[in-house]
Amino acid sequence: MxxxxxxxxxxxxxxxxxxxxxxxxxxxxxxxxxxxxxxxxxxxxGFVESVPVPAVAAFVDTVATNQRGDARYATLATNAGVRVLGGMLDIWKPLTEIVDAGVTAPAVDGFPAVVASGWTGVPNDGTNGGTVVNAAVHNANIDYVVKATANRTPEQARLAYLDDRRNKGYSVTEGMGPLTSAWRTAARATTTINDVPADATTVKYDDGGNNNGVGGDANADFGKVVDLINSMGNNGSTEPAKRFYKYARPYRWSTAVKVVPQLEPAKSTTPNTDGGFTSGHSAEAVRNGVAMAYVLPERYQQLVGRGLELGESRILAGMHSPLDVISGRVQAQAVAAANLLAASSATRAAAVTQAHTTLMKLTSTTAATFPAYAVSGTAANDRFADYATSKANYIRRMTFGLPQIGATNVPAAVPKGAEVLLETRLPYLSDAQRRAVLKSTAIASGYPVLDDPEGWGRLNLFAAADGYGAFNxxxxxxxxxxxxxxxxxxxxxxxxxxxxxxxxxxxxxxxxxxxxxxxxxxxxxxxxxxxxxxxxxxxxxxxxxxxxxxxxxxxxxxxxxxxxxxxxxxxxxxxxxxxxxxxxxxxxxxxxxxxxxxxxxxxxxxxxxxxxxxxxxxxxxxxxxxxxxxxxxxxxxxxxxxxxxxxxxx
Structure with a gap:
């Protein structure tokens, strides 16, 4: 022919x-x-959808109140990091509703002094340690950890150990897939923890690496990127929430929870200052994942997914429960948005440009070929390569199957400033359109902890990266x-x-x-x-x-x-x-x-x-x-x- x-x-x-x-x-x-x-x-x-900002105190405006040891910010009403997780009070009522577990603070500006709580951190020990408000959710929460730790695979145990001991920023870079090596080289990121020891004699935080790498002028090619990611920790502590909610770690609720043996030495000996809710590891991983996704949107879903995966590692380690991990995601998304906005648009743009310029040079790609290279991994070298699997895992990790306890049909709200989270992933849309995307892709209402008044809990960043869920x-x-x-x-x-x-x-x-x-x-x-x-x-x-x-x-x-x-x-x-x-x-x-x-x-x-x-x-x-x-x-x-x-x- x-x-x-x-x-x-x-x-x-x-x-x-x-x-x-x-x-x-x-x-x-x-x-x-x-x-x-x-x-x-x-x-x-005849109209363009406009998603209003909820008429409540905005997290991005009050993030600096997320402190402990300050009487001005010791209550749910005055501490943004505590307030965004207020749905936990429908599950668990702490002994005192104050940021006071192992904390004291003098009176200031008319706020009364904080007196250290009598909470022991050990449930069921005969003291008044708090009250389970919703037994079905609480029991499901702890039972999930019992089953997860009983059935974890050797590879899950390995990752759980690494995600506990290794610096979180370094761990999250595994979401880079084919770009992992180039990113670590550019950031000059290092770790001293690469595998699980044979025994259980190591100390808890012994990673001699540098977490996110070298920032500032000392890293002319990538310092702006590292600086932006490092800034995500500003006002991001989970300690105020831990000291307020006073909800014990799962292995203290049930002896059936099997902590990874090599992590047994990591158990705190002061349970009264070691609450499980909310998970600091999970929050840090999500903050880093969001920031890395912002500067490298070609890997957006994989990076935010890696943040949630690290949260699940905390459950598989036996160190945290689903509620601990879920709350870490919620607070982290809010903190990341606040810090991205605080960085200014010029600072954000400079980091994005620097990331792409340096990574393209290291991978011998161009602006035309880089996007395809970024997602060119296979299951053999990129565990986030399969889209359907990554999507299913992300959705599962948002709720871990906990039962809905509220109305399931409440329209989603979108927090003030949340649109910045999609700024580089959907750059051709306006801020108003990005807000509409976030609303149309939010998960259903009714899940424990997720129905905060601003809407941080229901944001589904994986789905939002896939564009609109509805045209209104x-x-x-x-x-x-x-x-x-x-x-x-x-x-x-x-x-x-x-x-x-x-x-x-x-x-x-x-x-x-x-x-x-x-x-x-x-x-x-x-x-x-x-x-x-x-x-x-x-x-x-x-x-x-x-x-x-x-x-x-x-x-x-x-x-x-x-x-x-x-x-x-x-x-x-x-x-x-x-x-x-x-x-x-x-x-x-x-x-x-x-x-x-x-x-x-x-x-x-x-x-x-x-x-x-x-x-x-x-x-x-x-x-x-x-x-x-x-x-x-x-x-x-x-x-x-x-x-x-x-x-x-x-």
Missing amino acids: PRTSPHARTLVSIAVLAMLAACGGSDDVTDISPVTTAPAAPADP GNVVVTMDAARGGFYAMDAWRNDISGSGKLTLKGSGRLALYGKNSFTGGTQIDGGTLEADAEGALGSGDVYVGSAGTLASKAKGQLAIGGNYAQLDKGTLDITLGSASAGLVTVKGTATIVGGTLRLRFADGFKPAAGTTYRVLTAGARKGVFTSVVADGYKATAVYANDGVSVRIDG
């Missing part, structure tokens, strides 16, 4: 056949009249390919619901992978909207403007639930595969004012010369394409009243 170069594009004149029964075309006379006027684009909803109102996305990175190309993988409309502008490429059900329609005024799933376009009309491209890359047939319209100079780009993969099926009318039909062929699919392939079906078709382009082949458009086919001529 004669062929051109596989990379060539062959432009052919339009040929029209009145009837093509073999392709399922109509036996009626086909209307091949040009259409000069397109129907109107899907109607704009008019969603206009403008991408700029010239800026590279996510401005040029991005993918949204959530299942998008809602009655809103999506409009794509600019020159970038946005791929939709979800089983979407939004009803407001899709308008492509510029750039390329890539549909990678059969239901990617929801159930509304689709309108391709003169500067827009709709790319059908679905493994099955791409369904358009309403009408389809394509303007002159617009493009329908179809990747055709076996079993009609990529075929566009329009429920209503397909109106083609002109433009290009671009045909590609999926890997492994080789069209046969002389064969005609259906590329578009519709309830009715009007108009014709101006041109047809096929990769490596000569092709002819064949029209029927109910669709379009392409004959491969050679």
Whole structure:
């Protein structure tokens, strides 16, 4: 079969056949009249979703109150780090609701002096150590640790040991995948703990490494990155919450909890100052993960996922319970947002630029090749390489299966400043749009500890990195390919619901992978909207403007639930595969004012010369394409009243 170069594009004149029964075309006379006027684009909803800031004290404004040993910040009402975890009071009532476990502080500014609590730190020892308010949740919380430690694998035990003893920043860099070595080299990050000792004689904090590495001017190529990550610890202590809630570690609640043997020496001998809620290791890991994800958004989900994985290591170690770990995530997200905002936009941007410049140099990549390299790992060298597994683990680790105890249908709130957490991952969106993304991807309400008034507990950063979960109102996305990175190309993988409309502008490429059900329609005024799933376009009309491209890359047939319209100079780009993969099926009318039909062929699919392939079906078709382009082949458009086919001529 004669062929051109596989990379060539062959432009052919339009040929029209009145009837093509073999392709399922109509036996009626086909209307091949040009259409000069397109129907109107899907109607704009008339509003843009605005997610208000909750009318409560904002964590990002009051983060400096997260202190212990200061009478001004000794209560839930006055300490931001305690207040954000207030849902714990529905599970457990501490002996005193003061930051006072092993703490004293003089009276100041009218606040009474803090007197050390009589809490012993040992439950069930006959003293008044606090009260279980919700026995079902408390029992499930401790039982989870009993089962987890009884069934942990040797590899889980190994990681639990490393995640306990090793500096958290160094451990989180494992979420870098193919970039781990380059990152550690650039940061000059070191550790002295690389494996589990054979015995149980080591001390608790004996990592002689430098955690996040070398910052400041001493590291000209990466110091700004290290400095930004180090700043995440500002006002981030979990000690005020520990000293307020006074909730014991799981191995003190139950002797059935099996601490990793090599960590037995790490058990504190002063339980009255060693509460389990909230987990400091978990909080630090999440803060570091969020900051690293901010400067390296190509690994966003993997890095925030590594933060939660380290939290689970604390459970598998026997050192913490799910509630301890969950609360660490909640507080850490709030602290990270506060510190990112405190750093100023210029400081943040400088760190992002420095990270990419240095890592590209170390990996011999360019701005064009770096994004793919960052996620080029396999299961053999990157345990976060499998997207589905990483997603499932993240969702599981958000709640650890604890029962919902409150209403499950309360609309999500989005905290003040939380949008900064997505600033580099979704850079082409506005702050208001990022807030809408966070709201639409938040987990359900009702889970223990997670229903804080601001909304920190319900934020699902993994899902938010996959774009909107719902379109409410008019969603206009403008991408700029010239800026590279996510401005040029991005993918949204959530299942998008809602009655809103999506409009794509600019020159970038946005791929939709979800089983979407939004009803407001899709308008492509510029750039390329890539549909990678059969239901990617929801159930509304689709309108391709003169500067827009709709790319059908679905493994099955791409369904358009309403009408389809394509303007002159617009493009329908179809990747055709076996079993009609990529075929566009329009429920209503397909109106083609002109433009290009671009045909590609999926890997492994080789069209046969002389064969005609259906590329578009519709309830009715009007108009014709101006041109047809096929990769490596000569092709002819064949029209029927109910669709379009392409004959491969050679």
